[in-house]
Structures are given as structure tokens and as C-alpha cells.
Amino acid sequence: MIRPTTIPQTLDELIIEHGVAREALRLGFYHHKFLARGLRGVRPAADLSKIFWRKVELETYIDMLRVNLIGGTGGLLSHAPRRVQSALILIDGFQPEGITQLIQDSVFMFPHLGVLSTVQPEMAYEVFEKDAVVRLGCCISPRGPVIYEDKGEKLEEVVEDELIKVELTMRDGGVKTESLNLGEMRRIPLLVGEFVDVKITPHERCDMGLGLGKTVTAKVEGGVAGIIIDARGRPRILPEDREEMKRTLVRWLKVLTAYPEALIKRFEDG
Amino acid sequence: MSYAYTPGLKVKRVTIVRKARILPIEGKVLVKEGDVVSYDTVVAQTHIPGDVEMIPVAAILGIDPRELPRAVLKKEGDAVKEGEIVAKTSSFFGLFKSEYKSKKDGMLSLISKVTGMVGIQDFPQPLERYAYISGTVVEVMPKSGVVVETPASFVQGIFGIGGERHGELMTIAKPNEVLTEDLVGSECAGKILVGGSLVTLEALKRAEEMKVTGIVTGGINSDELTSYLGYEMGVAITGHEDIGLTCVITEGFDEMAMANHTYTLLKSLEGKLASINGATQIRAGVIRPEIVVALKGSKVEELRKDEDVLAEGMYPGTRVRIIRQPYFGGVGTVKLLPAELQQLETESWVRVMSVKLDDGSVVTIPRANAEIMEE
Numbered sequence: 001m002i003r004p005t006t007i008p009q010t011l012d013e014l015i016i017e018h019g020v021a022r023e024a025l026r027l028g029f030y031h032h033k034f035l036a037r038g039l040r041g042v043r044p045a046a047d048l049s050k051i052f053w054r055k056v057e058l059e060t061y062i063d064m065l066r067v068n069l070i071g072g073t074g075g076l077l078s079h080a081p082r083r084v085q086s087a088l089i090l091i092d093g094f095q096p097e098g099i100t101q102l103i104q105d106s107v108f109m110f111p112h113l114g115v116l117s118t119v120q121p122e123m124a125y126e127v128f129e130k131d132a133v134v135r136l137g138c139c140i141s142p143r144g145p146v147i148y149e150d151k152g153e154k155l156e157e158v159v160e161d162e163l164i165k166v167e168l169t170m171r172d173g174g175v176k177t178e179s180l181n182l183g184e185m186r187r188i189p190l191l192v193g194e195f196v197d198v199k200i201t202p203h204e205r206c207d208m209g210l211g212l213g214k215t216v217t218a219k220v221e222g223g224v225a226g227i228i229i230d231a232r233g234r235p236r237i238l239p240e241d242r243e244e245m246k247r248t249l250v251r252w253l254k255v256l257t258a259y260p261e262a263l264i265k266r267f268e269d270g
Numbered sequence: 271m272s273y274a275y276t277p278g279l280k281v282k283r284v285t286i287v288r289k290a291r292i293l294p295i296e297g298k299v300l301v302k303e304g305d306v307v308s309y310d311t312v313v314a315q316t317h318i319p320g321d322v323e324m325i326p327v328a329a330i331l332g333i334d335p336r337e338l339p340r341a342v343l344k345k346e347g348d349a350v351k352e353g354e355i356v357a358k359t360s361s362f363f364g365l366f367k368s369e370y371k372s373k374k375d376g377m378l379s380l381i382s383k384v385t386g387m388v389g390i391q392d393f394p395q396p397l398e399r400y401a402y403i404s405g406t407v408v409e410v411m412p413k414s415g416v417v418v419e420t421p422a423s424f425v426q427g428i429f430g431i432g433g434e435r436h437g438e439l440m441t442i443a444k445p446n447e448v449l450t451e452d453l454v455g456s457e458c459a460g461k462i463l464v465g466g467s468l469v470t471l472e473a474l475k476r477a478e479e480m481k482v483t484g485i486v487t488g489g490i491n492s493d494e495l496t497s498y499l500g501y502e503m504g505v506a507i508t509g510h511e512d513i514g515l516t517c518v519i520t521e522g523f524d525e526m527a528m529a530n531h532t533y534t535l536l537k538s539l540e541g542k543l544a545s546i547n548g549a550t551q552i553r554a555g556v557i558r559p560e561i562v563v564a565l566k567g568s569k570v571e572e573l574r575k576d577e578d579v580l581a582e583g584m585y586p587g588t589r590v591r592i593i594r595q596p597y598f599g600g601v602g603t604v605k606l607l608p609a610e611l612q613q614l615e616t617e618s619w620v621r622v623m624s625v626k627l628d629d630g631s632v633v634t635i636p637r638a639n640a641e642i643m644e645e
Contacts, residue, residue, distance in 0.1 A: 002428050002522060002552055006594040007620055007636040013595055014616040081617035111554075260617065 007079055011263045014081070018089055021076050025093025033060040064097040064234070065143060065209045071133075073105035084187065084258050087136040087225040097143040097234050098209040099200075099218055102136040102225070135192045137223030140166060141230035142206035145182070155182075155237070158205055163231040169197040180231035183248065187256045188229070190222025198227075228256065278591070278641020279426040279520075279558060281532050287422040287562050288408070291399050292415035294318070303410050307401040307418060309436055309545055309564075314399040314415045320392025322379055328386025331359045331368045335386030342388060344378045350390060351375050357388065402434050403545050404564040423539055423563040425520075425532055427486065430548025430559025431499070432516030433509050437462040437483030439544050439563070441537045446527040449487050451476035458482045462544050462561070464536045468525040469517065474498050478514040484546040486536060486561060488521040488528035507557065509549030516548040518559040526599070529591060531643055539563050583642070590625060590640040597635060601643070602627035 001020065008014040037060045070090050077086045086104050090096075109132040117124035145159050163182045169175050171194065178186055190196060197219050204213035220227065232252075239245045250267045253259055297316025301307060327342070328335045342357040350356055350372045358369035372390060380389030405420025440461040443449045449466030454476045462484040463477065469487045471494035477485055496502050499511060520532050544563045551557040584590065584604055592600040606624035612634070613619050620636045627633060 003593050004552055006639045007614075007618065008616055009594065009636060009639065010596055010615055079618055079620075 005075065011260065015259065015263070017076065018080070018085060021089050022092040025089065026095075029094055033062050036061045064095065065207065066098075067094075067096060067100060068098075069101045069103065070094055070096055071103045071105070071110070073108060073110045075108060077104045078107050082258060083134065083136055083224040084226075084228075084256050086134075087139070087223075087228060088253075088256060088258050090136070091139050091141075091228065091230060092236075095141075095234055095236055096139050097141055097207075099198075099216070099220060100139045100141075101221065102139055102223065104134045104136055106132055106134050135221065135223040137190065137225040138220045138227045139230055140164075140198070140200060140208075140220075140227065141232075141234060142200075142202040142208050143234045144206035144212070145203055145233060146205045146212065159203055163203045163206060163233075164229065165201045166229055167199040167201075168227075169199075171196070178229055180229055182231060182233060183237065184231045185252050185255050186229045186231075187225070188227040190226045192221075192223050194222045195219050196222070196227075278593070278643070279428065280424055281426070281529070281535055281643065282424045283535055283538075284421060284565060285424050286419060287403060287405075287424050287564075288417055288419045289401075289403050289562075290415060290417050291401060292411070293397070293399055293413075296413040297397075299410055299412065299414070299416060301407050301410070301416060303407055305407045307405065307407060309401055309404045309543075311401045312398045313401050313407070313418070316397050317394035318397045319394055320376065322389045322391045323374070323376075324380075324387045324389050325370070326386055327357050327370050327388040330370050331357060333359055333386075336383050338383050338386055338388070339381055342378075342381050346378055346381055348378050349376070350378055356390075400434075402547075403562050404543075420562075420564040422565055423535060425486075425536060425561045427518035427520045427548075427550075427559040427561075428522055429490075429508070429552075430516065430518040430550050431495070431503075431508050431511045432484070432513050432548040433511075434545065434547045435462075435483045435516045436543060436545050439464055439536060439539050439542055439561075441465050441533075441540055443487075445488065445530060445533040448525065449473050449485070454480055454482065456480060462486060462546055464540075465528065465533065467521075467527040470494065471497055474515075474517070482515050484516040484518065484548075486518045486520065486528075486546070488519070489524050489526040490517070490519050491525075492523050507549060507551040509547060509559075511548075516546050516559075518546060518548055518561060521599070529599070530601075536561070584623075584637075584640075589643040591643050592625065592633075592635055592640050594635075594639040597625075597627070597633050600625070600627045600633070602633075604640075605632060607637070 008017050072086060072090050077089065080086045087102050090102050113124045113128050113132055142164050147153050147155050147158055159182045161181055162179050164180050166178045167175055168188065180186055199215060199217045200208050201215045202208050202213060206212065208216040210216055239248050250264060254264045291313050293314050293316045295316055297314055299314045301313045307313060328338045331341055333341060341359045343355060344350060352372055352374050354372050355369050356372050358367065360367045374390065376390045376392050378388065379391040380387065399415060401418050403418055403420055405418045407416045408419040409417040437460050440458060441464045442453050443465030445465065446467050447465065449469040451470065451472040454473055458477065459481045460483055463482055464486045467488040469485055469490055520528050542563045544561050546561050548559045549557055550559050586604050586607060588604045590602065590604055592598060602625045604623055605626045608622065611619040612622045622634050623637045623640065624632055624634050625640065
């Protein structure tokens with residue numbers, strides 16, 4: 001984007017710009033993770049308990065299961081016509097794992113408030129809370145599935161049906177159960193400031209933060225995009241066949257109502 | 271009356287150009303305020319610390335990092351020569367000995383008992399900061415640098431590669447013509463070539479062979495750019511590429527005719543000495559590539575008044591150029607600047623403007639998608 005202050009005027013321009021943003025975030029985050037890793041050249045202390053973790057530290061310090069909040073800023077997100085588009089860009093770019101709150105900067109205020117906070121911290125915080133932060137919602141996504149290819153395992157044999165089950169206890173006491181197979185996404189409307197109790201049971205080869213197959217309970221907040229359950233796998237699994245991949249991408253956009261119906265129909269019609 | 275301000279690429283026949291010529295680290299300023307300098311005048315100089323090479327000496331000697339300070343024969347800050355023993359150790363009453371000899375001249379800058387590394391730093395290298403543009407020194411920042419000012423013709427591009435260079439402007443292609451290698455001959459040596467809608471990979475290679483100083487053209491193919499550089503461009507700042515010329519792209523990627531007003535201005539400056547810089551940074555604190563032709567005889571004070579007028583922005587009647595699809599490249603006059611937000615096809619609510627294009631048609635676009643044509 002060599003003219004970053006311009007605004008997409010057509011839907012085609014918009015969706016291409018969003019695609020570029022996803023890829024830019026993915027590559028930028030990949031590079032960041034590459035840098036955020038253990039110091040090279042240090043001889044580790046002879047502590048057997050650390051031997052296992054050393055391998056992980058060499059890859060990156062960043063454990064997405066421990067990242068509870070992702071915030072996006074910049075004109076592209078601010079100008080996104082539907083907030084769910086911003087949420088999807090952040091989810092696709094960073095591939096959050098576990099339960100992750102998503103927020104975005106309303107009109108590129110975060111950096112300026114950072115400067116203001118050095119002289120007027122209370123004022124900066126108030127503006128940050130009330131005007132700068134847009135609560136997009138929450139992403140629920142398990143890490144995995146873990147497939148041991150060296151043992152001859154195949155994805156479709158290990159994960160035959162349900163990848164994740166989410167039970168939501170709504171404010172009125174009613175319980176809503178969402179069951180998603182691998183490759184599915186779902187969006188559950190829940191407004192900003194509303195909370196629900198969730199009980200998440202991942203597939204035995206998936207991890208929500210407590211270990212493979214372990215059930216997790218939590219209270220999560222909604223947002224303008226609601227709760228997004230992402231069962232596309234982490235790392236995200238895409239069909240290898242190009243046509244199937246296109247159909248899959250359109251299906252995700254449709255289920256999230258991320259773009260106008262007319263555009264989705266045009267994609268579906270090929 | 272409604273108005274808007276959209277910062278656009280500057281294409282100005284006459285303006286005031288100020289360039290801060292700052293050293294990366296403290297040094298010595300060699301000129302004083304009021305001095306008239308040429309583009310090749312050294313205005314400040316310093317010495318840049320040499321690169322540090324980290325050597326795992328503890329591992330080479332087979333000792334624990336904590337024992338390294340005892341094994342190293344020099345202190346931090348000492349000079350070392352190529353072939354000189356930097357560290358040695360012996361064990362079993364001197365039966366087993368090992369040593370490390372420096373592979374280059376330099377200074378011992380680090381002995382780490384944590385990592386077991388020894389750092390050997392190259393000697394400092396002198397760095398000179400040239401004026402880059404011919405003009406007058408209007409400000410001196412002690413130990414840091416100066417600001418040079420001149421009346422000039424000034425053209426900004428959208429994207430560039432290569433650093434600061436100088437050469438005479440030479441038009442070799444029309445705005446909508448592809449700049450191919452057959453247009454680049456030996457007469458182009460030392461020149462800044464202007465024109466074309468696209469510069470080909472072969473033309474870039476040929477220009478470098480012919481020792482062309484720079485190329486200013488409409489577009490470039492991104493794959494060919496990668497082939498030319500030998501690597502894919504990063505997202506940070508450009509201008510430091512290790513290439514033999516500077517290339518300024520005025521419109522964008524792929525074939526795009528150079529804007530007429532840009533071409534006309536550069537053509538009118540044919541044969542004049544220009545300063546060119548491809549440095550580009552596309553994020554907050556944006557930097558665009560540029561061509562500067564210092565003008566003699568223009569009065570700086572008169573130009574300052576014009577600057578104030580232009581800073582006011584866009585009104586009905588302002589000439590603008592559209593810089594995004596679906597009307598990219600369209601040139602026209604602002605007709606209306608409605609204050610109310612309007613919804614686009616994308617569902618975004620934005621401030622728009624109505625532009626009467628030169629072909630007579632009227633289009634509505636987001637205000638952010640046009641730039642003022644400053645001439």
C-alpha cells in the first residue's frame with residue numbers, strides 16, 4: 001500500500017486491501033516471534049527441569065495461549081465498514097489461541113494517548129476507555145489438532161467430527177451449546193458490556209490452555225462483533241485444492257456476515 | 271465554505287526546499303550560518319564506530335565462560351592486530367595449550383563471562399555529510415549538522431530505491447512509453463533519465479552498465495524490482511540499497527503513465543543539475559523519494575508567501591489528481607465539497623468530494639483519494 005491514507009471506494013478494493021492487511025500482519029508477527037526468542041550463545045544452567053523447555057524457548061517466547069488480548073490500530077481497521085472485518089483481520093493475522101479479547105483503536109488515538117499519558121495520565125486513561133477502545137469481542141480457538149505424521153497419522157482420521165464444544169450460559173440462565181467441526185467458524189452476537197459464562201471442551205488433540213482435551217471454563221465479554229468461535233485449527237488448516245480453498249474462504253466470510261451479501265453471492269457464483 | 275486538506279505528492283515548479291543534513295552521531299560541523307554551499311560541499315563530519323565481530327572464544331578454547339576474563343590477554347579498549355594472540359589457556363601443568371589469534375586489526379570491545387564471547391571491533395570509519403542540495407546554510411545545530419535552504423523545482427515520487435545522487439536531467443521517453451534498454455545509450459552516462467510508464471528490468475541493468483545516475487519513471491513491475499535487487503523489498507525504509515543508480519517511481523507498481531504535470535515540469539528542466547534521492551518510508555513520518563533542482567535568481571521571501579497560501583488546502587476550483595481506483599490518474603477540478611458524510615459501495619461513511627474531470631465527466635470520490643496538484 002504505497003498510498004496508505006487513501007480509502008477503498010469499491011468492494012473489490014476493500015477486500016483486496018483487507019487481504020493484504022492479513023498477510024502483512026501475519027508476516028510482521030512471524031518476524032516478531034522470530035526475534036522474541038532465547039539469547040543465542042548462552043550456556044544453559046545444568047538444570048534438568050529446564051531441558052524440555054529450552055527447545056520451546058529457542059523457537060519463540062510468545063505463547064499464543066497466554067496472549068489474552070489483541071489490540072489493533074491504524075487507518076485500515078478504523079475505516080473497516082463492519083467491525084467484524086477488523087476482528088477477522090486480527091484473527092487471521094495473529095491466529096489467537098485459547099480465549100482472546102479483541103479490541104481496536106477507534107480513530108488512531110492509541111499512540112497519541114500514549115504521549116498524553118506522560119503528562120495527563122488520568123485524562124488519557126479516560127479517553128482511552130471511553131473513546132479510543134472499540135471492543136470487538138472475543139475469539140475462542142483451540143490450539144491443534146496435534147497430528148503425529150511420523151507415526152502415520154492422518155488429520156481426517158484423527159479428527160473425524162467435532163473439534164470443539166462451547167456451552168454458553170446466557171444472562172437469562174439459558175444454556176446455548178455450539179458444536180463445531182474442523183474448518184468451521186461461528187459468530188454469536190453478544191453486545192459490549194455483556195458477559196457470559198462459557199464451558200469449552202476441545203477435541204482430545206486440541207488445547208485451550210489447560211492441556212490436550214481439557215475443559216476450560218471462563219467468563220467472556222462480548223463486543224461489536226460478538227463471540228467468534230474459530231475451529232479452523234491452529235495453525236489454521238486450509239484446503240490444498242485451490243477451488244476448494246476459495247469455497248472455504250467464502251463460507252467463512254458468509255458465516256461471519258463479514259461483507260455485503262451481494263459480494264458473497266458474486267463470489268459464490270464464481 | 272467547506273474545504274479539505276489532503277497532503278499530496280508535491281510537484282512544484284518553484285518552492286523553498288530545506289534539507290536537514292544531520293550526522294547519525296555527534297561530530298563536527300564545518301560550515302557556518304549564511305555560507306553558500308554546493309551540493310558536494312562537506313558540511314559536517316564524524317567517525318562511525320566500526321562493526322563488532324563476536325567470537326565464541328570460550329568455546330574455541332574449551333573453557334567455561336566464567337574463566338574467559340583470565341584467559342584473555344588484553345583489556346577492553348586495547349588495540350589488537352591480525353595474527354596477535356588474544357586469549358590462551360593451558361591445562362594439566364601446561365601440557366595442553368590452546369589459543370585464539372585475532373583474524374583482523376581492531377579494538378577489543380567486549381569480554382563476556384556470560385556468553386563466553388569476545389568482541390573485536392573495526393576501527394572507526396570517517397563519515398562525511400554532504401550538502402546534497404546547492405543553497406544557503408540557514409541553521410547550524412552544533413555537533414549535529416545544518417539546514418540548507420534553496421529555491422528549487424521539487425518533484426516527489428511515490429516510491430524509490432537508491433540513495434542521494436546528482437546528475438543532469440535528460441528526457442528519454444514520453445509519459446506513456448515503456449522505458450526499455452534500447453533507449454539507454456552511452457550518452458546517458460552520469461544523467462538522470464526521465465520519462466516512461468514503466469522501466470523494465472533490462473533497462474535498469476543497462477542503465478547501471480552505462481553508469482546512469484538515476485531514473486525517474488511512472489511505474490515498475492514488483493517482480494522485476496525483486497530480480498533487480500536480488501531480494502524482496504522489506505517494509506521499512508528504502509534508499510540504502512547497494513545498487514549503482516537511484517530510481518524514483520512517480521505513479522506506482524506496474525505500467526502507469528507518468529502524470530503529465532510531472533513530466534512537463536521535469537522536461538522543462540532538461541539539462542539542469544538535479545539532486546535525487548530514492549529514500550521512501552510508507553508509515554507515520556512518511557518519506558517520499560524526490561528530485562530537487564536548485565534554482566538561481568528566485569527570491570526566498572516571495573516564495574514563503576506562496577507556501578502560506580497552499581497550506582490552506584482544497585476549495586472548489588482546486589486542481590486535483592485522483593490517486594485510487596476506480597478513477598486512478600484522473601485529473602480535474604474540485605466542484606463540490608459537501609460537509610455531510612456519504613456512504614460508499616463498501617458501506618463506509620466518509621467525507622467525499624465531487625470532481626469535474628478534464629474529460630467533462632463528474633465523479634464523486636472520498637476526499638482522501640485525491641491530492642492537490644501543487645504547481
